[in-house]
Amino acid sequence: MKPTKSIEDYLKAIYILSLKEKDVRMKDIAQLVSVKLPSATEAINKLIKNGYAKHSPYSDVTLTKKGEKIGKEIWNKHQILYKFLKEVLGISQDKAFREACLIEHFISDETREKLKKFIEKTLS
Amino acid sequence: MKPTKSIEDYLKAIYILSLKEKDVRMKDIAQLVSVKLPSATEAINKLIKNGYAKHSPYSDVTLTKKGEKIGKEIWNKHQILYKFLKEVLGISQDKAFREACLIEHFISDETREKLKKFIEKTLS
DNA sequence: TTCAAAAGTTAGGTTAACCTAATAAATAGG
DNA sequence: CCTATTTATTAGGTTAACCTAACTTTTGAA
Numbered sequence: 213m214k215p216t217k218s219i220e221d222y223l224k225a226i227y228i229l230s231l232k233e234k235d236v237r238m239k240d241i242a243q244l245v246s247v248k249l250p251s252a253t254e255a256i257n258k259l260i261k262n263g264y265a266k267h268s269p270y271s272d273v274t275l276t277k278k279g280e281k282i283g284k285e286i287w288n289k290h291q292i293l294y295k296f297l298k299e300v301l302g303i304s305q306d307k308a309f310r311e312a313c314l315i316e317h318f319i320s321d322e323t324r325e326k327l328k329k330f331i332e333k334t335l336s
Numbered sequence: 337m338k339p340t341k342s343i344e345d346y347l348k349a350i351y352i353l354s355l356k357e358k359d360v361r362m363k364d365i366a367q368l369v370s371v372k373l374p375s376a377t378e379a380i381n382k383l384i385k386n387g388y389a390k391h392s393p394y395s396d397v398t399l400t401k402k403g404e405k406i407g408k409e410i411w412n413k414h415q416i417l418y419k420f421l422k423e424v425l426g427i428s429q430d431k432a433f434r435e436a437c438l439i440e441h442f443i444s445d446e447t448r449e450k451l452k453k454f455i456e457k458t459l460s
Numbered sequence: 461t462t463c464a465a466a467a468g469t470t471a472g473g474t475t476a477a478c479c480t481a482a483t484a485a486a487t488a489g490g
Numbered sequence: 491c492c493t494a495t496t497t498a499t500t501a502g503g504t505t506a507a508c509c510t511a512a513c514t515t516t517t518g519a520a
Contacts, residue, residue: 216506216507218506218507218508237467237468238467238468238469239466239467239468247507247509248508248509248510249467249468249469250468250469250470250471250508250509250510251507251508251509252468253468253469253470254469254507254508255507255508258506269469269515270467270468270469270514270515270516297447300454301450301451301454302450303444303446303447303450307444307446307447311442311443311444311447314442315439315442315443318435318438318439318442319435319439320427322427322431323421323425323427323431326425326426327425330424330425340476340477342476342477342478361497361498362497362498362499363496363497363498371477371478371479372478372479372480373497373498373499374478374479374480374498374500375477375478375479376498377498377499377500378477378478378499379477379478382476393499394484394485394497394498394499395498
């Protein structure tokens, strides 16, 4: 039942877009995930089938509670990893961002929490 | 031309096995990578096609220079991540190992080096 | 208000990585 | 030295995630 890395990427993208824009469109999701539109359509249909999102054809996409929870979690892990890579290790913004995007799918909640506390302690 | 995560897993496995055993056998590779034998056969053929390994049917597997370099690199990244997770963050042995196995494919050489130096500094 | 451009979907195809079942080769114990 | 077991390969199939090309719906500018 655990969502795939790809599904997590879509949920994160939709979550981020929904923070900034009134309507989240297919086009924007595809762009943010770096895929073509048909791939986004297919992926969103999978999200819907699994109860992560709602969407009717040619309309905007919204997350369910369940979908939002995961999207938010991944984005949160991303931000913590980004901060660690950039501020603790001194990796450049761009590279830190890109690596955080890859690693975010693989750290446990425990690691996220411990890393968060560790960063706070280290940077104070 | 960058090897896939899966290819890296096989190269790492063969590298580790070659440190301990005279002959590296398909059976052992499959077991360490957690796949069935036919999957290992298929994967090793891909390694050969890409110049990472040598192998004749029903015989042992050896890495080329190129293959060994990558296997060793991944194992090195793994060990550094493992140490960070376990000794700096305080994650349990098992969990630290499992997470290191996932993350090892995604950190750059720069991050590996900076993380290594950071661990040394922190644990001293 | 219409119609061209933009956005979205559908159809059909590719690739990587895995699997099971069947087969072949190698090896080891009686 | 032969045959049962173990090891390895081949054949054929599945799934997830992507793609292009073709089609449909929506939108916005003249």
